[in-house]
Amino acid sequence: EAQVTQNPRYLITVTGKKLTVTCSQNMNHEYMSWYRQDPGLGLRQIYYSMNVEVTDKGDVPEGYKVSRKEKRNFPLILESPSPNQTSLYFCASSPHRSAGYTFGSGTRLTVV
Amino acid sequence: GQQLNQSPQSMFIQEGEDVSMNCTSSSIFNTWLWYKQDPGEGPVLLIALYKAGELTSNGRLTAQFGITRKDSFLNISASIPSDVGIYFCAGLNYGGSQGNLIFGKGTKLSVKP
Numbered sequence: 410e411a412q413v414t415q416n417p418r419y420l421i422t423v424t425g426k427k428l429t430v431t432c433s434q435n436m437n438h439e440y441m442s443w444y445r446q447d448p449g450l451g452l453r454q455i456y457y458s459m460n461v462e463v464t465d466k467g468d469v470p471e472g473y474k475v476s477r478k479e480k481r482n483f484p485l486i487l488e489s490p491s492p493n494q495t496s497l498y499f500c501a502s503s504p505h506r507s508a509g510y511t512f513g514s515g516t517r518l519t520v521v
Numbered sequence: 522g523q524q525l526n527q528s529p530q531s532m533f534i535q536e537g538e539d540v541s542m543n544c545t546s547s548s549i550f551n552t553w554l555w556y557k558q559d560p561g562e563g564p565v566l567l568i569a570l571y572k573a574g575e576l577t578s579n580g581r582l583t584a585q586f587g588i589t590r591k592d593s594f595l596n597i598s599a600s601i602p603s604d605v606g607i608y609f610c611a612g613l614n615y616g617g618s619q620g621n622l623i624f625g626k627g628t629k630l631s632v633k634p
Contacts, residue, residue, distance in 0.1 A: 413563075442622070451626035452564070452609065467621065499563050507571070507613065509554045510622060512563030 411436045413513035415500050421519045422490055430485045430516050432500030440503040441483040442467070442510060443475065445496040452499070458483055459506070490520040527610050527625030534600055535633050542628040543594040544610035552613040553586050553593040554622070559606045567608075568595070600632050 413434045422428055434441065442457040444467075454467030458477040472494055474486040483502075487494060497517050501510035527544045534540060544553070552571055556564035568579050570586035570593060577584055583596045593612075597604055610625040 444624075449626070452624040454621065454623075457621065501563075507552055509552075509556075509566040509569050509611075509613075511566070512556075514563050515561075 411511070413500055413502050413511055415498075415513035415516050417516060418514065419517050421521065423521055424491055425489050428487050428490060428518075430487075430498060430500075430518070432483045432485065432513060433481050434483075434500075434502040434511070435481065436502060436504065436511070437480065438502035438504050438511075439480070440506060440508075440510070441477065442501045442503075443473070443483070443485045444499045444501065445469065446499060446515075447496050455485070455498075490518075492520045494518065495520050525610055525612055525623055525625040527628055529628055530626070531629040531631070533631045533633065536600060536602060538600055540597040540600055540604070540630060541594060542608060542610075543592060544612070544625045545592040546612055546623075547591065548612070548614075549590040550612035550614055550623075551590075553584070554611040554613065555582075555584050555593070555595045556609045556611060556624075557606050558609065558627070564609055597630075600630075602632050602634050605630055605632050 416431045439460050443455040444452045446452050453469045456475040458464040500513045503510045525544050525546050555567045558564045568584040573590045575586040581598045607627040607629050609627045612623050
């Protein structure tokens with residue numbers, strides 16, 4: 410089944426403890442992206458990647474890192490999480506730049 | 522940055538009624554997309570629009586890409602309870618190598634049986 414898989418689905422962590430949210434797609438898509446969703450603010454793009462080793466900042470990149478060493482994987486790294494990064498995170502992929510994204514099921518992160 | 526104004530923010534309708542929602546922007550987009558999000562899930566693509574003036578249907582859903590390329594609307598005909606969810610518009614600009622998808626804040630649809 411064609412899909413975008415994120416792990417974990419739920420995560421509670423403490424301030425400052427580094428964490429990684431994994432994302433993998435099995436559709437051979439070139440484009441991948443991370444979004445966060447917050448009440449009243451909608452979906453905001455954190456980072457995106459146009460291909461292996463090619464990434465760029467979205468609208469809210471502060472406090473996040475990404476890497477794209479392989480086409481299928483696009484992990485989101487929080488080096489020192491803070492409570493304002495408590496949010497619902499979505500990974501998404503797209504076959505080319507003019508197509509819509511396919512989204513994963515989300516990761517609900519709570520930083521205490 | 523670019524922003525999309527989506528309205529209405531929420532709708533509470535009776536089963537069987539038609540629904541209309543829209544998105545406007547001060548910027549031009551190359552592509553308009555409409556997504557639906559069910560509780561606890563990621564957004565799912567409903568309709569993609571690629572040309573100004575394009576009118577596209579997907580079952581009971583119809584969406585149009587505005588002539589000015591700055592707006593789009595989504596209609597749902599004869600609503601049913603499973604239409605409940607949050608509907609998002611999204612605009613895509615792909616100048617250069619970018620694939621930056623901008624989302625509206627969503628329209629929350631409630632359907633009363």
